[in-house]
Amino acid sequence: MDSIIFDLDGTLWDPIESVLEAWNKTIIDHEGLKQGITRKHLAGTMGLQMKEIGKKLFPELNEEEREQLLKDLSRREIPHLSKNGGQLYDHVEKILEKLSEKYKLFIVSNCQDGYIEAFYEYHGLDRHFIDYENPGRTGLSKGENIKLIIDRNQLKDPVYIGDTEGDRKAAKDAGIPFVYASYGFGKVESYDYRIQSFDELLNIF
Known part of the structure; x- marks a missing residue:
């Protein structure tokens, strides 16, 4: 193995909570919406692209709205x-530093353009990653x-680490092994490796 590609939400x-704070300020000002959303609402959309999130959370709006x-x-x-950042999982910075000494690290997330950059800007972790990609820039699927x-x-021998069934399918589409981060938001039945905390990566790599 020469490289590790990470999902972002539910993995790193x-x-x-931070997204809810930002979103609900906008949602409550929208004429077509009666109330804001909760953590449960947002957690159920993790791993989806923005258009899919919109359809799931705001079915009462038409496509243009x-x-x-x-x-x-x-x-x-x-x-x-x-x-304001988000909540890093335990030991993420320390483990990334150790992994980056041996492997090339990357991020591929189903987010909008600017999202990964915001993660980098607040938490200062960009120094560990060589490259990143998302559908906000490319219009492509995660795979x-x-x-x-x-x-x-x-890359010759990468793996992908994520927490949802969509992540597993994306890794399969790309033809690479999948590491399931079971502490995240999704439920996945099939995987090559499974970790229950971020620092367990050191047991695999």
């Missing part, structure tokens, strides 16, 4: 995360973005 951090709302949410969310990272960086 839990951003929900949802698209505008998602743009408004992103405009508020990215600066908020840059200034296709993993392949893009592999090809762009000429």
Whole structure:
């Protein structure tokens, strides 16, 4: 193995409380919505792309209204995360530092453009990662973005670490092993490796 590609939400951090704070300020100002969303609502969308999140959380809006709302949410969310961050899982910074001494590290997340940069800006972890990708920049699926990272960086033997069934499928689509982060948001039945905490990565790698 020469490299590790990470999912972000549910794998490296839990951003929900910070995102909720930003989103609900926008949602309550929207004429077509009666109330804000909760942690349970948002947790159920982890791993989805923004359009899918919009359909799941705001079915009462038409497509045009949802698209505008998602743009408004992103405009508020990215600066908020840059200034307030999210909750890193235990020992993430220490383990990333150790892993980066031996492996090339990357992030592929189903997020909007600017989201990974906000994670980097607040937590200062960009120094550990060589490259990253997301559908906000490429318009591609997670599996296709993993392949893009592999090809762009000429990786020979990577693995993907994530917490949802979508992450497992993306790793399969890219033809690489999948490490299931069971402490995250999703439930996955099939995987190559399983970790119950982030520091368990050192037992695998």
